[in-house]
Amino acid sequence: MGSNLDLRKFQSGKDALAIEDAFSKVVSGGKPGYKTIIERKKLPPKCEKCTKIGNPEDKFCPDCGGKMIVPLTNCPTCQKEISEKERFCTECGTKLR
Ligand SMILES: [Zn+2]
Numbered sequence: 001m002g003s004n005l006d007l008r009k010f011q012s013g014k015d016a017l018a019i020e021d022a023f024s025k026v027v028s029g030g031k032p033g034y035k036t037i038i039e040r041k042k043l044p045p046k047c048e049k050c051t052k053i054g055n056p057e058d059k060f061c062p063d064c065g066g067k068m069i070v071p072l073t074n075c076p077t078c079q080k081e082i083s084e085k086e087r088f089c090t091e092c093g094t095k096l097r
């Protein structure tokens, strides 16, 4: 009795978005705004000379006295997340080190 038509109507436009929204809530375990909960990890500093990983408060290496440097986690220009291995930002080409 026209129920098929009603269903199609429901799956388009705003209603489809609502379904998507509800689905993403299920996927995230029902936590509201779970995306914002994922914090940017603060990397521990690393020795410039011997590459030893130190404590967050270390300024100099306990092993060799080298300067501790904190690795970049985001591009200083476009804020794109970067991996430690990247020398240049893959988004904007900024030289990272
Ligand atoms: Zn060191």
Ligand SMILES: [Zn+2]
Pocket: 075, 076, 077, 078, 079, 080, 089, 090, 091, 092, 093, 094
């Ligand atoms: Zn960038």
